Amino acid sequence: MFKLLILFTLLFIFTGCNETSPKEQLDGKLLLENKCASCHNIDMPPELSDDELAPPIMSVSFHVYDFVKPVTQDQREATAIDFVVDYVRNPSVEKSFCDKASLKHYGLMPSQKSKVSKAEVKAIAQYMFEFYTPNNLLKIQQEQAAFEALAPGEKLAIKYKCLGYHRVNKKVIGPSFHDISLRYTDKKAEISKSIKNGTKKKWENSHRAIMPAFKQLNDNELKVLSEWILQK
Ligand code: HEC
Known part of the structure; x- marks a missing residue:
């Protein structure tokens, strides 16, 4: 009986440990490079190209951020992240914020469900709305202009x-x-x-x-x- 108690205690400690140990931190930037850059240009500002397969991630971030309809303004970023997490795995013409002409030009994004997990898209989306902001774009453009000069x-x-x-x-x-x-x-x-x-x-x-x-x-x-x- 005593042995059994020890066993249960140990089991409890170990499984408990596993549950509470922090999940490995996902790197949104790296995931974006690996999982999305084959179609979306990820530079800021992006290079424009005639044969691009999808809108640049900067444009996607800007317009998703602007187009989502959060209940309150301070939920805008969280709502935008939720939209990306859902869209990447379950895209549809109805959900897309792309205008009709762009959607026709690019075609609907194929679902990435088999290629990227929900947690991974979440990390990507968090990085998108943290990095691809009009303020950061301005800062980068100013640095580029200073370098060019x-x-x-x-x-x-x-x-x-x-x-x-x-x-x-x-x-x-x-x-x-x-x-x-x-x-x-x-x-x-x-x-x-x-x-x-x-x-x-x-x-x-x-x-x-x-x-x-x-x-x-x-x-x-x-x-x-x-x-x-x-x-x-
Ligand atoms: C196989 C090519 C391809 C890959 C890979 C891909 N996308 Fe897309 N994506 C597209 C195309 C094409 C569109 C534009 C049409 C549309 O809105 O569905 C798009 C649009 C989007 C939109 C915008 C929807 C809107 O309403 O404007 C988001 C958000 C998005 N992609 C995120 C991602 C993320 C994040 C990844 C990486 C996990 C990714 N995509 C990987 C092709 C791709």
């Missing part, structure tokens, strides 16, 4: 992550671009060569740091980047 050489320095190792006026891991420009005044070709082939032990204080070769830059990029460094 930079000098072409600086864009390349950012693109190839040079600024992780060099600063313009301060030595960090590698020498500052200002010091490089002083040493190589009028020797643009030397700078290009160092970028393309990498260097080591050219600078005191940087003896242990090796500058890796950046073979992926083409000749024009090397020229633009070297000229930008020389102006520093």
Whole structure:
């Protein structure tokens, strides 16, 4: 009897544990990439394309958010999430918020019931309404505009992550671009060569740091980047 009691206690503890242990956190962003991006463009802002299979997720998020009819305004996001969870697994012409022309153009979304669980769609929908917001779009567009406004050489320095190792006026891991420009005044070709082939032990204080070769830059990029460094 005593043994049986212990067994039941143990069983209770373990099953109890299982029930209360937090479910593995689902990653809505990753799930969106894996389960939806084959048809929906997931960039923000999206690239427009003539042969897209479905409206971009940004457009879907914006208009589902606007079109759902929540009982009260503060339930808008929850209502939008519920709509997505239902629609993805049970789509229909009647439920769709797509206008008739778009629906004809894309065709009705095939049910994804066999491909994605309810909990997974919920995680996706939560991510959709958290990330694809007009405010975030504006922020991204402002960042893109600021990046576009930079000098072409600086864009390349950012693109190839040079600024992780060099600063313009301060030595960090590698020498500052200002010091490089002083040493190589009028020797643009030397700078290009160092970028393309990498260097080591050219600078005191940087003896242990090796500058890796950046073979992926083409000749024009090397020229633009070297000229930008020389102006520093
Ligand atoms: C096989 C292609 C395909 C896949 C995969 C797909 N969709 Fe769609 N989806 C569509 C098409 C086409 C439409 C537009 C027609 C419509 O509204 O049914 C659409 C529309 C939608 C709508 C909008 C309904 C409305 O009323 O405007 C939502 C929400 C949606 N998809 C979410 C998702 C999510 C989330 C995933 C990933 C789990 C996903 N879709 C995967 C093709 C797809």
